[in-house]
Amino acid sequence: MPDLxxxxxxxxxxxxxxxxxxxxxxxxxxxxxxxxxxxxxxxEWPPSLTVNQLRPANWAASYRLAKQGGxxxxxxxxxxxxxxxxxxTYWTEEGREPAPPEVVIPKRVQGxxxxxxSVEHWAADYVEVVGPxxxxxxxxxxxxxxxxxxxxxxxxxxxxxEVPMDLTVPMRQEFVSATLSPNRIERLGRTQxxxxxxxxxxxxxxxxxARVFRENYSVSTGKRLFLLWIRNSFFLAVxxxxxxxxxxSMAGYALARLRFRGRNxxxxxxxxxxxxxxxxxxxxxxxxxxxxxxxxxxxxxxxxLLNTYSGLIISGLVGASSVFIMKQFFERLPASLEESAxxxxxxxxTIFFRIFLPLAKPPLGALxxxxxxxxxNEFFWPLVVITSPADKYPLTIGLLNLQRTYGxxxxxxxxxxxxxxxxxxxxxxxxxxxxxxxxxxxxxxxxKE
Amino acid sequence: xxxxxxxxxMVLLVTSAAAAQQIRxxxxxxxxxxxxxxxxxxxxxxxxxxxxxxxQYEPVADDYQRFIVNALxxxxxxxxxxxxxxxxxxxxxxxxxxxxxxxxxxxxxLKAEDFIPSLVDAFTVDGQVYGIPKDFNTLAxxxxxxxxxxxxxxxxxxxxxxxxxxEKLEKVASIDPDIYGLALQPEFARFGALxxxxxxxxxxAEGKTDLSDPAFVDAFKWYTGMAETGVGxxxxxxxxxxxxxxxxxxxxxxxxxGAWIIGALKGDAPNLQYGATLMPKHPETGQRGxxxxxxxxxxxxxxxxxxxxxxxxxxxxSEEVQQWVLERGLAIPSxxxxxxxxxxxxxxxxxxxxxxxxxxxxxxxxxPYSFGTYGGDWMQPIDQALAAVMSKQATVEEALQQAQAQLxxxxxx
Numbered sequence: 001m002p003d004l005x006x007x008x009x010x011x012x013x014x015x016x017x018x019x020x021x022x023x024x025x026x027x028x029x030x031x032x033x034x035x036x037x038x039x040x041x042x043x044e045w046p047p048s049l050t051v052n053q054l055r056p057a058n059w060a061a062s063y064r065l066a067k068q069g070g071x072x073x074x075x076x077x078x079x080x081x082x083x084x085x086x087x088x089t090y091w092t093e094e095g096r097e098p099a100p101p102e103v104v105i106p107k108r109v110q111g112x113x114x115x116x117x118s119v120e121h122w123a124a125d126y127v128e129v130v131g132p133x134x135x136x137x138x139x140x141x142x143x144x145x146x147x148x149x150x151x152x153x154x155x156x157x158x159x160x161x162e163v164p165m166d167l168t169v170p171m172r173q174e175f176v177s178a179t180l181s182p183n184r185i186e187r188l189g190r191t192q193x194x195x196x197x198x199x200x201x202x203x204x205x206x207x208x209x210a211r212v213f214r215e216n217y218s219v220s221t222g223k224r225l226f227l228l229w230i231r232n233s234f235f236l237a238v239x240x241x242x243x244x245x246x247x248x249s250m251a252g253y254a255l256a257r258l259r260f261r262g263r264n265x266x267x268x269x270x271x272x273x274x275x276x277x278x279x280x281x282x283x284x285x286x287x288x289x290x291x292x293x294x295x296x297x298x299x300x301x302x303x304x305l306l307n308t309y310s311g312l313i314i315s316g317l318v319g320a321s322s323v324f325i326m327k328q329f330f331e332r333l334p335a336s337l338e339e340s341a342x343x344x345x346x347x348x349x350t351i352f353f354r355i356f357l358p359l360a361k362p363p364l365g366a367l368x369x370x371x372x373x374x375x376x377n378e379f380f381w382p383l384v385v386i387t388s389p390a391d392k393y394p395l396t397i398g399l400l401n402l403q404r405t406y407g408x409x410x411x412x413x414x415x416x417x418x419x420x421x422x423x424x425x426x427x428x429x430x431x432x433x434x435x436x437x438x439x440x441x442x443x444x445x446x447x448k449e
Numbered sequence: 450x451x452x453x454x455x456x457x458x459m460v461l462l463v464t465s466a467a468a469a470q471q472i473r474x475x476x477x478x479x480x481x482x483x484x485x486x487x488x489x490x491x492x493x494x495x496x497x498x499x500x501x502x503x504x505q506y507e508p509v510a511d512d513y514q515r516f517i518v519n520a521l522x523x524x525x526x527x528x529x530x531x532x533x534x535x536x537x538x539x540x541x542x543x544x545x546x547x548x549x550x551x552x553x554x555x556x557x558x559l560k561a562e563d564f565i566p567s568l569v570d571a572f573t574v575d576g577q578v579y580g581i582p583k584d585f586n587t588l589a590x591x592x593x594x595x596x597x598x599x600x601x602x603x604x605x606x607x608x609x610x611x612x613x614x615x616e617k618l619e620k621v622a623s624i625d626p627d628i629y630g631l632a633l634q635p636e637f638a639r640f641g642a643l644x645x646x647x648x649x650x651x652x653x654a655e656g657k658t659d660l661s662d663p664a665f666v667d668a669f670k671w672y673t674g675m676a677e678t679g680v681g682x683x684x685x686x687x688x689x690x691x692x693x694x695x696x697x698x699x700x701x702x703x704x705x706x707g708a709w710i711i712g713a714l715k716g717d718a719p720n721l722q723y724g725a726t727l728m729p730k731h732p733e734t735g736q737r738g739x740x741x742x743x744x745x746x747x748x749x750x751x752x753x754x755x756x757x758x759x760x761x762x763x764x765x766x767s768e769e770v771q772q773w774v775l776e777r778g779l780a781i782p783s784x785x786x787x788x789x790x791x792x793x794x795x796x797x798x799x800x801x802x803x804x805x806x807x808x809x810x811x812x813x814x815x816x817p818y819s820f821g822t823y824g825g826d827w828m829q830p831i832d833q834a835l836a837a838v839m840s841k842q843a844t845v846e847e848a849l850q851q852a853q854a855q856l857x858x859x860x861x862x
């Protein structure tokens with residue numbers, strides 16, 4: 001008996017191990033990419049797990065520094081008259097006299113020349129450095145640890161958002177630690193460099209995320225593009241969900257429950273349109289939109305539907321597969337429901353809205369999720385239809401634009417990774433919240449849209 | 450029905466009249482969006498005040514070349530658009546680009562002679578100018594001063610030949626086995642400048658490519674030889690994507706790059722103490738070689754508002770706009786007069802490097818970065834040969850033989 005039990009336990013353990021392995025396989029790359037999206041250098045090789053942005057000491061320091069500077073601890077900033085105390089420790093070998101670091105506030109902004117156009121006030125013009133002073137010296141493993149302290153003061157009358165800083169020491173004086181870990185170490189170890197010492201906690205930890213929002217703005221409207229892109233995608237997805245629900249349920253009901261001439265022909269056409277690959281109808285769809293649906297849109301004064309949301313929405317009002325899902329569902333409902341309602345004197349519309357629609361919550365839920373997910377991730381069609389300005393892009397096209405912004409000469413992967421993560425978030429939330437509908441949606445249609 | 454038709458015609462007339470003076474400009478997305486829109490805001494709008502001409506920039510997030518070719522053939526292309534030297538030739542030959550000679554003759558402010566001749570030549574076909582260069586880039590030798598100081602070696606200079614440069618790089622590379630002299634991308638886009646210095650031309654008198662040309666072999670051996678001796682290294686071998694990345698990693702003392710490296714270094718290695726010099730001279734010919742990378746403004750031959758578009762073109766390529774672009778460090782201007790601009794004389798690395806790249810366009814054997822109708826297909830066999838030799842998968846002779854065979858097949862098509 002104990003033998004059997006042991007075997008049963010062993011089986012269970014094997015199954016769990018297998019599942020664990022699978023989930024690590026699937027989640028591993030995802031977590032790794034998330035980790036990389038926080039790093040200063042996401043492509044560092046070999047990759048390390050000790051990320052500056054994930055060290056609690058740095059969290060505390062970034063919060064404290066921003067708070068001390070008179071800004072918000074979470075969001076950062078150096079207020080007029082505000083100051084920041086900074087300490088840094090170097091190691092020098094025995095017999096070599098340690099030198100105080102040269103502190104420079106450079107005119108620098110992340111995101112290249114285009115980002116520099118948007119800077120109103122350079123910290124370099126306002127911040128004064130007081131110090132550095134040597135505050136302690138203690139022997140350590142054949143050398144000396146020397147700590148210096150200095151203060152950055154905002155002498156201007158404007159609050160500063162970004163205060164970059166560079167410290168340079170002579171060769172062979174090694175950096176050990178600082179109030180806040182530097183973003184990079186350069187010049188064979190001589191220079192320690194910070195992007196922003198008054199960043200505040202959130203922009204410090206999620207610096208790449210903050211960059212995506214900050215560095216993509218529209219010159220003509222001055223708005224943050226990334227927020228606009230998210231809003232556009234939401235708008236398109238919600239609109240398409242609504243039109244899909246309305247048209248798919250009505251068409252599905254008509255095909256399943258109403259007897260009219262040509263019903264089978266319509267259903268046949270529907271099936272036929274599902275069999276044609278998208279690529280085949282692609283050019284004709286484009287031409288239809290270009291001419292404003294055979295010139296109809298000219299009646300309302302719009303010469304073409306290209307580069308408009310109306311074009312995107314009209315060309316995607318409802319998909320044949322959504323109608324199919326609803327038809328299959330309505331067909332399975334018992335005929336007696338409809339018949340008894342008819343006897344009570346209900347019209348077709350009453351039956352549809354009062355009886356069938358409330359019963360159809362599960363397939364409508366599934367359709368909502370599948371459509372939302374489909375539209376949110378839609379790439380090719382919006383790329384062709386929506387061309388300019390950048391304010392109009394949905395998020396997927398915006399991400400492509402990020403690739404241009406940060407991939408001009410060398411790939412700045414940080415913001416690209418961060419942008420991709422933000423775009424994946426709504427779908428992940430949706431998936432976790434509505435898991436069972438996803439599965440149902442797949443079992444309704446037999447295939448995922 | 451009659452009334453309906455009438456209404457339709459009316460609507461048509463109204464919409465076409467309203468759209469008459471809208472000039473659409475097509476260009477790259479990303480950073481260019483912000484730069485061009487700022488340019489329009491600061492210069493174009495004020496200059497066009499009262500003329501009824503409005504300007505809209507249409508950035509292309511996707512592959513730009515594909516977009517413009519499709520848009521031109523679909524009839525939806527903007528009135529003015531970016532035209533990269535790399536593929537401008539085939540676009541011009543297709544007849545989709547408006548020749549500008551007539552406009553230039555009439556214009557009082559825009560003259561082709563004001564621009565650097567090698568740039569204008571690159572967009573001239575059969576005596577007709579098809580594009581006004583907006584900016585350009587050439588290659589220069591960018592080096593890390595710290596590494597040269599550490600090794601106690603003199604910085605590379607404009608007097609360096611291949612031989613003297615090699616000696617300097619060799620000394621720097623001897624500091625440490627993990628430090629190399631030159632970043633060697635296996636690409637004609639870098640190596641080509643050296644081949645041109647030796648006297649190679651991509652197409653000989655019969656329009657064929659001859660890789661057995663002693664000039665080509667000479668340059669090929671010098672370039673790949675550095676990988677063998679460890680004086681140079683392919684960026685991929687130190688897990689970097691390109692020369693700029695390799696330079697930023699401080700494992701490589703020098704790289705052959707254009708001014709685009711400046712912006713990249715600002716982001717990746719803002720404190721790197723770099724310098725730039727002209728490309729080294731070939732020891733025997735005494736010449737430098739270089740490639741010109743440039744983008745021009747082209748006009749859509751099917752544009753309904755060509756005169757208005759040319760008016761906008763005049764402003765976009767005017768001296769004040771180019772001066773603004775230069776001073777912001779956004780690009781290197783194509784106007785010859787800006788050679789003496791005070792910006793270039795400033796005492797900092799960025800201005801100096803920009804000046805070196807500017808001078809590169811008119812020193813030695815300089816050819817545009819374009820290969821007839823073959824485009825990138827022409828470079829591919831050479832790139833492969835470079836990579837094969839430098840990763841020790843083939844000898845120089847084998848690799849060149851194979852590349853020659855591929856090129857013959859390409860040209861025989």
